[in-house]
Amino acid sequence: MSRIPIPIQLVLLTVALTGVYTMVGQSVPQKEVHPPEVIDIASNISTDDMVEIGKDIFEGKGICTTCHTIGRSGALRFPDLDGIATRAATRIPGYSAVDYLAESLYEPDIYVVEGFNPGMPQINKPPIGLNDDEIMCVIAYLETLGGMATVTMDTPLVYTGSSSSGSEPARGEAP
Amino acid sequence: MKRKPPLILVGVLLFLAVIAAVRVAMYVNSKASYTAPIAATGEERTPRDQAIEDAAVAAQEKALERVYEEEEYRAFPRVGSRVAIWVVAQLHLLFAAFVLAVPMFAVIIEFIGYKTGDKRYDALAYEFTKLLSVSFSLTATFGAALTFMLIALYPKFTNYMMHVFSPTFLPYVLLFFFEAGFLYSYYYGWGKFGPKMHLFLGVMLNLVGTAIMFIANAWLTFMTTPSGISEHGALISTWEAVSNYTWMPINIHRIIANIAFGGSIAAAYAAYQFLKARTPEEKAHYDWMGYIGNFVAIVGLLPLPFAGYYLASEIYAFSQTMGLTMMGGAFSWLFIIQAVLIGNLFLFANWYLWLGMGRVQGAERYRSYIKYLLIIITLCFAVWATPRSIISTIEEIQSMGGSSHPALGYMGVMSAKNTAVNILILTTYVSFLLYRRSSKVPTVSWAKLGNAIQFAIFAAAASIVLFLGVYGYFVEATVRIKLSIPQVGSVLLAIILVTIIDVLLLRNAKSTTTEWGTINPVSQYLLIALAVTFTWTMGLMGYVRSGLRLHWHVYGVIRDTSPDAFTPTLGFATQVVSVTVLLFFALIGFVFWLAGLAGKKPTIEEAKTTPEAVVAS
Amino acid sequence: MNVLVILAVVAALIGLRFVKPGMLVWLAAWWVGCYVALRYGFSTPVPVSVIKLYMGIVTLSLTAYALADSERWAQVRDPLTAFMTERRYQAWLVVVALLIPALFAVRIYAQMTSDPQAPSFARTVHPAPPDSITVHDTEYPLGTQDNPYRHLENDDPEAFAGRVVNGRQIYYENCFYCHGDLMAGDGMFIHGLNPIPTSFQDPGTIPMLREAFLFWRIAKGAPGLPEEGGPWQSAMPAWEQFLTEEEMWNVILFLYEFTDSKPRAVEELH
Amino acid sequence: MSGVAKSLTLLLLVAVAAPLTAQTDGQAIYAKYCSQCHGENGDGQGIAARFLKPEPRDFTSGKYKIRSTETGNLPTDADLERVVKIGLPYTSMPAFPNLTNAQVSAVVGHLKTFSADFEDPELAPEPIPLPSPPSYSEEGAAKGREVYEATGCARCHGTLGRGDGTSAPTLTDDWGNHIRAANLSMPWTFRGGGTRQDIFRTMSTGFNGTPMPGFYGALPEEDIWSIVDFIVSLSGNTVEEPYANLVRSIATRESLELTDDLFSEAPTTVLPIVGQIIEPGRNFYPSIIAVGVQAIHNHKDVAFRLRWHDMRAETAGTNAPDLPAPLWDDELAALGQLEETGSGDDEEGFWGDEEAGGDDEDFWGEATVSEEADSGDFWGDDAAPDDAAGEAGDDFWGEETGSEDAGGGDDFWGEGDAEPAAVTTPETEFSDAVALQFPLEMPQGIRLPYFLLGDTQNAVQLWHADLGANASSAWVARGSAAVSPGDSEPPKMTARYEDGEWSVLFKQPRRPQTGLTFEEGAFIPLAVTVWDGFNRERGNRRGLTPWYHLYLEPLEKPSSVRPMLKAGLGVLGLELLIIGFVRMRKRSRRPDVLRS
Structure with a gap:
């Protein structure tokens, strides 16, 4: 050891250790997270296409899967969405599944399922920021969980609150 | 006193004379008749010349007509804006962290020296401070570079930050000015001020430094957890923007x-x-200095996981989405890397303590414990580094019947990891205690009882931690998360109680000699490895803290629409971190070298006076 | 856990104590022991990636152990130095020095020339059921749903036996092609199925599950599986197409009756 | 009662109860394990019977197929016990490994009570001698081929033993059920077992109640052994199931001409076929057992060859994936449509009891019956077909052994033995057909379309070949109720039927304008569906596979030499560095720092 000058030894040590950590970094799964793509939704697309787009939004841009599961039970922190269409139809008298879903999407805290804490962000506001068309597609997809999609882009909603309502900043999602 | 008025008079006269001269010159110039420049003469122009000239004129006209447009982004050559900013910001932070931290323990050490009258401490504090001045200017240089690069590369975003934070800039600059003042007067005034005055300067230096950090923290935490603004991003309250969700947690986390x-x-x-x-x-002196430095590092390391929990819980509180992205989403594997790093930190720190026993007479009686401590540390390290979802091949998945292993699956969850980290902390504390004990023989009458009580406290804390860890598998997630509090609490309580007993127990203890400088040199490489690992961990944590925003400059307010908007892979991130770490060490090597040049003599002289008198604190 | 392997490793390490080998051998023994325990000590093999991680940690710890004491380190280093420098070992040194790169090369070769393996999906065998399902327009809350005819076992054994007989008929008309005459998951079609059908004789299956779970699986079949169950690959039909709810409940009674097991009770909620 | 006494009583109870549960009451065991198929009265009319082909044994007849006794005789107890213990492969008769020997004897004892013949001491079974098998020889197999032809085995079992003899479609058993001659090239499906000894026994004893005669005494022992060798040669001695799960497409630079020669180098992956019993219109007994798949590609196209054994080529009629399949009455009941659709078309009969048994035979058909003789060579180096030597060359399962055509000897059936009862030949309403199924788009992540024709969100495409029209077509499906012709170009297709084997070749561009792109190095999900027109399969009544995978091997395999050298030299260099360093240090060794 006495033959290698101390500074060089230390450089070697530093480089080697850094190299090892870099290797550890290379050995884990590598995944790039890309910002969501803007999906162009024509106003006259079919319900099937809406379901497909809705599924993409649900799994991607809408980041719904970060919290919600489909077909899981046990100690959940958020409601499971399997069969949601069936339950949604019966939850509020006078509300169809679509109306219930729409209202729950626009105002997440309005109907909190018993046993869960309110915690869902408003998805029509940043950071998620879906527009009305996209939310319609998500509703179409949710309908297929436990039923058949029925909505079209023109389906009127009972819920009419516009996306610009509310004056609270985005942090309103904290309990 | 008498000479002053003429001097001023001369000055005023000179000033007036200059002004008069300028005025005369301008007047003369304005009266002169106009002469046209000499025209180009001679040759006939070819059509090509004409065309070139026309094109130049057209281009000039066009340039004149161009409308100014605000640019959103500019590109940094080769590596791209993001990586450039990333590296510079990280370097700035690393130096800043060093510059902020060293005065803290320098002042404390100086204070110890002042109180005990032991010159040695004063010399040590001075030697720490020697590292500061160059680091300080490097910090400032990187800070300036960062600012310019932000303005140049991210003009729109920077502009927005100015909108929100402009009221904080003036205080920041002022504080920076004071920081420089206190730092240099603290360093250069060593031995020239009275001790109280000097200590006061040190304390002020720390206060100002901390205040600077708090302000800067406000800016960056605002980016992650914005507040104090309207839904459309307009500023409502600067104070709200400063005191956002993660501000205080980051402040605490960073100080530690x-x-x-x-x-x-x-x-x-x-x-x-x-x-x-x-x-x-020399060896004795630097051995001791390394020991103190490492001691400070470990004292800081022990509460760090808890500060991290606090920060994470505030992020959850701000947005569950973001919290889940951090722990379960895109960044979940990052925490496996982090576990490897922190496992290494604990292992190196313990290892250093065990090697340190080599320089203490009478430490042999504790040597046989080392292997058990090592086994515990290894097990905890392994548990902590066990991934939740395991990378496996097809056959492995088939044989496991899923992507989680029937036995190892239990190791990957929070209950196991919390337990592991708490046990790690306890074990490290035990290592320290053994080291401390090795140079002392208690003389108090209740020594045996005291030992037994200490042992009982450790056993109790360990069993509480283990029990709660196992219990966590049988309860719901909400309860399970809360279990970490009693786990941590019992560990901290145990450490405090044992320390108190130990202090009482070792009162008037018989001390054996500690032969500073005789430590196994391997330990010194470990200190370097610890520093590298610490730096690397800070780089990685910087990445996750910043990366959490995903494709937002300011989360939910300003979108990142640049080509760099995506979140890079962990592999890429670790490469950038490694480059940054190597750059940092190249620069810090330069700092060391300079510090070695400066005032070598006084240190050695002072160190000479003490080594044989040295006893462990 | 393969207790035998673990015991063998422990025994070997204890045995070594009597031999009093050098430190180098000790470290090697511990390293190999840890490897063997990890590699073969688990009845479900530990994935290679985790073994690598653990062995990295073990290597580091053993290094720490060797280097934490200068005498110990000398014991490790001196034989190695001797091997690398002394004349009498020269031939061996050449052999070892060539063998190690050769092994690396062989490994690379094996990796590059191995046959491709079809990808497989690690499906969850018993994925969690949804809160409720709707079968033939009736909603069944799976969390609390019990077999509506289970109570007959005590209340009206005769009616119960009748239902079991009905369930038996249903089973042998519909189910045994895949699940087998003996319910061991080995019906006559299994050579063409992947995943293979569930064996109800396995104590890890129906005795661990509640009847509502079975009802869900029977009524909704593969298409009703959540993603982690691999609904695209399972051949379980959605029996609500063919059977009434009563028939499905009856066949569930028969499954438990035939395998002599009891369903898992509904847990008390707390 | 104290706790101790309680537990003692309990223990006692358990001790008493244990033997009871392991009871040897043959009748009780029969009731629990056997009666669902064979009926309470042993008449083969159990509740499950109507879905089964071959039909469950009627114990009242005393006719048993798997025996060690001469044709027409009763089986020994050992014969019956053997069947109970190990079952009959590829039928619904399972093995009962859970029963103890005593229980098996007991239940066999009970079986025998169903037929009075067992009581008759004159009929007491006498096993024939089963010599230990001589070793296999090529000459034996060649001779066996002649004997096979001469004896008339080929009439039912076909020239190459693929169950495609001329009279195969007309075979019935003594109860009038249509049965199939065994496919001799698949020994793992032999009901009596696939070893040489097993085949010899089956050959010697025949199958009572079926057209399969016993040759004990009728043929010299060495002739039987030579036929055994021939049968073994048909499968290349593959006794185990040869199934695999990855189709590897080999790369070529040549253009892909759709001829059988193209596939001479391509490895064959055998995929098992099972009945579609998931969606209404279920097919409980598909007649095709397995399909061999080969693939080859160049830079532009990808070509497949699918081969399977079929008793008879149905080239009249039509077939398509969307033809309505007949529903079973319980399906109709479940759908509430029993009245409306109970048309004759729907019920054609699958099961014997509905229409003329002959109408559709099923494959499982008592294969037992005919098991013995034939063995097609599906799988091995098969014995050579007598026909064109060239034909033998492309046998699917391997290299062939060429053998001479057998001289037409005396037809065993010619004399004496009655021709099988005449059965009406089923109308050839539906042609044979095959389809390859791929996802419509390459799946991202783990999620595939539902293997049974996709689902609403994940469509599949079918390359369909209607072998009646000899035409191919492209289909797109989003679930079995949503199958429609696709808009893409149908694949190029040629088909050939020879010696009981269909060989269908597909070709399609690798990067079509619409549909799946076949990239090298990717694992592409693939599934196969076959329809046997003779079995009246169409639409959802079909034989199919779940998803397997197709792998297109890269044309240029990266050489491993360079990485090997790199790794080897790198490691060696590192070693030399270390050794050099250690030596240098040793030479200049001062008092060791570490030891200080």
Whole structure:
């Protein structure tokens, strides 16, 4: 050891250790997270296409899967969405599944399922920021969980609150 | 006094004379008749010349007509804006962390020296401070570079930050000014002010430094967890924007981490000097310095996981989405890397303590414990680094019947990891205690009882931690998360109680000699490794803290629409972190070298006076 | 856990104590022991990636152990130095120095020339059921749903036996092609199925599950599986197409009756 | 009663109860394990019977197929016990490994009570001698081929033993059920077992109640052994199931001409076929057992060859994936449509009891019956077909052994033995057909379309070949109720039927304008569906596979030499560095720092 000058030894040590950590970094799964793509939704697309787009939004841009599961039970922190269409139809008298879903999407805290804490962000506001068309597609997809999609882009909603309502900043999602 | 008025008079006269001269010159110039420049003469122009000239004129006209457009982004050559900013910001932070941390323990050490009258401490504090001045200017340089680059590369975003934070800039600059003042007067005034005055300067230096950090923290935490603004991003309250969700957690986390980091860098400096040292005196001095630096680092390391929990819980509180992205989403594997790093930190720190026993007479009686401690640390390390979702091949998945292993699956969850980290902390504390004990023999009458009580406390804390860890598998997630509080609590309580007992127990203890400088040189390489690992961990944590925003500049307010908007892979991130770390060490090596040049003599002289008198604190 | 392997490793390490080998051998023994325990000590093999991680940690710890004491380190280093420098070992040194790169090369070769393996999906065998399902327009809350005819077992054994007989008929008309005459998951079609059908004789299956779970699986079949169950690959039909709810409940009674097991009770909620 | 006494009583109870549960009451065991198929009265009319082909044994007849006794005789107890213990492969008769020997004897004892013949001491079974098998020889197999032809085995079992003899479609058993001659090239499906000894026994004893005669005494022992060798040669001695799960497409630079020669180098992956019993219109007994798949590609196209054994080529009629399949009455009941659709078309009969048994035979058909003789060579180096030597060359399962055509000897059936009862030949309403199924788009992540024709969100495409029209077509499906012709170009297709084997070749561009792209190095999900027109399969009544995978091997395999050298030299260099360093240090060793 006495033959290698101390500074060089230390450089070697530093480089080697850094190299090892870099290797550890290379050995884990590598995944790039890309910002969501803007999906162009024509106003006259079919319900099937809406379901497909809705599924993409649900799994991607809408980041719904970060919290919600489909077909899981046990100690959940958020409601499971399997069969949601069936339950949604019966939850509020006078509300169809679509109306219930729409209202729950626009105002997440309005109907909190018993046993869960309110915690869902408003998805029509940043950071998620879906527009009305996209939310319609998500509703179409949710309908297929436990039923058949029925909505079209023109389906009127009972819920009419516009996306610009509310004056609270985005942090309103904290309990 | 008498000479002053004429001097001023001369000055005023000179000033007036200059003005008069300028005025005369301008007047003369304005009266002169106009002469046209000499026209180009001679040759006939070819059509090509004409065309070139026309094109130039057209281009000039076009340039004149161009409308100014605000640019959103500009590109940094080759590596791209993001990586450039990333590296510069990280370097700035690393130096800043060092500059902020060193005064903290320098002042404390100086204070100890002042109180005990032991010159040695004063010399040590001075030597730490020696590292500061160059680091300070490097910090400022990188800070300036960062600012310019932000303005140049991210003009729109920077503009927005100015909109929100402009009221904080003036205080920041002022504080920076004071920081420089206090720092240099603290360093250069060593031994020239009275001790109280000097200590006061040190304390002020720390206060100002901390205040600077708080302000800067406000800016960056605002980016992650914005507040105090309207839904459309307009500023409502600057104070609200400053005191956002993660501000205080980051402040706390950074202070503690800075201390640990500063300690480890200072220890690395000592290690470097130790290895270079030729004389036993030098070796003794730097051995001791390294020990103190490492001690500071470990004291900082122990509460760091808890500060991290606090930060994470505030992020959850701000947005569950973001919290889940951090722990379960895109960044979940990052925490496996982090576990490897922190496992290494604990292992190196313990290892250093065990090697340290080599320099203490009478430590042999504890040597046989080392292997058990090592086994515990290894097990905890393994548990902590066990991934939740395991990378496996097809056959492995088939044989496991899923992507989680029937036995190892239990190791990957929070209950196991919390338990592991708490046990790690306890074990490290035990290592420290053994080290501390090795140089002392208690003389109090209740020594046996005291030992038994200490042992009982450890056993109780360990069993509580283990029990709660196992219990966590049987309860719901909400309860399970809360279990970490009693786990941590019992560990902290145990540490405090044992320390109190230990202090009482070792009152008037018989001390054996600690032969500073005789430590196994391997330990010094460990100190360097610790510093590298610390730095690397800070780089990685910087990445996750910043990366959490995903494709937002300011989360939910300003979108990142640049080509760099995506979140890079962990592999890429670790490469950038590694480059940054290597750059940092190249620069810090330069700092060490400069510090070695400056005032070598006084240190050695002072160190000479003490080594044989040295006893462990 | 393969207790035998673990015991063998422990025994070997204890045995070594009597031999009093050098430190180098000790470290090697511990390293190999840890490897063997990890590699073969688990009845479900530990994935290679985790073994690598653990062995990295073990290597580091053993290094720490060797280096934490200068005498110990000398014991490790001196034989190695001797091997690398002394004349009498020269031939061996050449052999070893060539063998190690050769092994690396062989490994690379094996990796590059191995046959491709079809990808497989690690499906969850018993994925969690949804809160409720709707079968033939009736909603069944699976969390609390019990077999509506289970109570007959005590209340009206005769009616119960009748239902079991009905369930038996249903089973042998519909189910045994895949699940087998003996319910061991080995019906006559299994050579063409992947995943293979569930064996109800396995104590890890129906005795661990509640009847509502079975009802869900029977009524909704593969298409009703959540993603982690691999609904695209399972051949379980959605029996609500063919059977009434009563028939499905009856066949569930028969499954438990035939395998002599009891369903898992509904847990008390707390 | 104290706790101790309680537990003692309990223990006692358990001790008493244990033997009871392991009871040897043959009748009780029969009731629990056997009666669902064979009926309470042993008449083969159990509740499950109507879905089964071959039909469950009627114990009242005393006719048993798997025996060690001469044709027409009763089986020994050992014969019956053997069947109970190990079952009959590829039928619904399972093995009962859970029963103890005593229980098996007991239940066999009970079986025998169903037929009075067992009581008759004159009929007491006498096993024939089963010599230990001589070793296999090529000459034996060649001779066996002649004997096979001469004896008339080929009439039912076909020239190459693929169950495609001329009279195969007309075979019935003594109860009038249509049965199939065994496919001799698949020994793992032999009901009596696939070893040489097993085949010899089956050959010697025949199958009572079926057209399969016993040759004990009728043929010299060495002739039987030579036929055994021939049968073994048909499968290349593959006794185990040869199934695999990855189709590897080999790369070529040549253009892909759709001829059988193209596939001479391509490895064959055998995929098992099972009945579609998931969606209404279920097919409980598909007649095709397995399909061999080969693939080859160049830079532009990808070509497949699918081969399977079929008793008879149905080239009249039509077939398509969307033809309505007949529903079973319980399906109709479940759908509430029993009245409306109970048309004759729907019920054609699958099961014997509905229409003329002959109408659709099923494959499982008592294969037992005919098991013995034939063995097609599906799988091995098969014995050579007598026909064109060239033909033998492309046998699917391997290299062939060429053998001479057998001289037409005396037809065993010619004399004496009655021709099988005449059965009406089923109308050839539906042609044979095959389809390859791929996802419509390459799946991202783990999620595939539902293997049974996709689902609403994940469509599949079918390359369909109607072998009646000899035409191919492209289909797109989003679930079995949503199958429609696709808009893409149908694949190029040629088909050939020879010696009981269909060989269908597909070709399609690798990067079509619409549909799946076949990239090298990717694992592409693939599934196969076959329809046997003779079995009246169409639409959802079909034989199919779940998803397997197709792998297109890269044309240029990266050489491993360079990485090997790199790794080897790198490691060696590192070693030399270390050794050099250690030596240098040793030479200049001063008092060791570490030891200080």
